[in-house]
Amino acid sequence: MSLLRCSCFGWMKEAAALTGLAVALGIGADLVLPQGVLQQTAMVLRDLELQVPVHLWQPAQVAAAVESGEIVLLDARPPRDFQALRVSGSLHAPVADFEDMVEELAVEVAGQQVVVLLPSEAIDEARHLAQRVVTDLGAEAVGTLDGGIDALWETDVPREGKEAP
Amino acid sequence: MSRFVSVVARVLLGLVFLAAGGLKGMNPHGSAIAVGAFQMTPPMLSLVGGILLPAIEVVTGAALLTGFFLRGALVLSFGLSTMFATGVVSVMVRGLDLECGCFGHLAITPRAGWGTIAFDGSLLALTLLIAFTTRRR
Numbered sequence: 317m318s319l320l321r322c323s324c325f326g327w328m329k330e331a332a333a334l335t336g337l338a339v340a341l342g343i344g345a346d347l348v349l350p351q352g353v354l355q356q357t358a359m360v361l362r363d364l365e366l367q368v369p370v371h372l373w374q375p376a377q378v379a380a381a382v383e384s385g386e387i388v389l390l391d392a393r394p395p396r397d398f399q400a401l402r403v404s405g406s407l408h409a410p411v412a413d414f415e416d417m418v419e420e421l422a423v424e425v426a427g428q429q430v431v432v433l434l435p436s437e438a439i440d441e442a443r444h445l446a447q448r449v450v451t452d453l454g455a456e457a458v459g460t461l462d463g464g465i466d467a468l469w470e471t472d473v474p475r476e477g478k479e480a481p
Numbered sequence: 482m483s484r485f486v487s488v489v490a491r492v493l494l495g496l497v498f499l500a501a502g503g504l505k506g507m508n509p510h511g512s513a514i515a516v517g518a519f520q521m522t523p524p525m526l527s528l529v530g531g532i533l534l535p536a537i538e539v540v541t542g543a544a545l546l547t548g549f550f551l552r553g554a555l556v557l558s559f560g561l562s563t564m565f566a567t568g569v570v571s572v573m574v575r576g577l578d579l580e581c582g583c584f585g586h587l588a589i590t591p592r593a594g595w596g597t598i599a600f601d602g603s604l605l606a607l608t609l610l611i612a613f614t615t616r617r618r
């Protein structure tokens with residue numbers, strides 16, 4: 317038992333030494349780097365405080381929530397895609413026009429639960445837009461769709477548009 | 482044989498930690514935001530994590546590659562892998578959508594999910610393999 321304790325002590329002592337080295341390296345590197353966090357603490361803290369949890373919705377969950385009217389869908393695809401096929405009742409706010417539509421959209425989504433719809437390849441854009449749906453539009457909660465909007469066409473969600481069956 | 486396995490595992494694990502820490506360390510702001518996105522730590526702690534996490538990964542990777550303070554590096558590797566896996570499990574349980582941020586902001590960054598847990602599990606397995614083979618020598 318005491319042998320084990322001695323052995324563990326050696327491992328922990330080495331780990332503590334490496335951690336000390338890492339702390340010195342981390343702080344030193346941060347001070348040297350032009351975009352170091354310590355030189356812009358207030359800005360980084362503000363960005364961290366503005367972070368909003370974005371939930372990941374499954375297509376079947378979204379279809380059920382649309383049916384029960386629990387959520388508002390915000391379709392951010394270009395107009396051509398939206399006109400071709402869209403979920404019935406979804407709001408349209410193309411990414412490129414979002415800035416100009418903030419006031420108009422805020423009326424519709426403030427206090428609501430919103431899911432942002434974009435193709436799966438635009439996941440970064442969808443996450444970014446989702447954050448803004450809460451910070452700029454005042455939505456209560458926001459989510460993105462697993463598999464993007466194309467996954468939603470596999471469900472029986474009500475749809476309309478030129479390509480609607 | 483076990484020595485050969487141990488060295489290969491050390492090099493592999495060391496390179497993974499060096500790459501992960503190096504890529505994160507080039508953008509400390511992004512690293513802090515990535516820590517904060519897990520919604521598990523208050524902003525100040527996320528900021529500190531953004532500075533220290535890449536450095537701990539780099540030091541761990543370098544120690545694994547050189548064999549200098551190897552036992553300490555294994556303790557840190559075990560701690561980091563367990564912490565990452567716990568973070569991803571927590572994200573999945575809470576149903577959050579975020580990129581894992583394992584290697585900073587690369588062009589293709591996987592979503593925190595089963596794939597990331599498998600990756601962290603592999604790191605943990607390599608750590609235990611090195612610890613086991615090193616102690617047997």
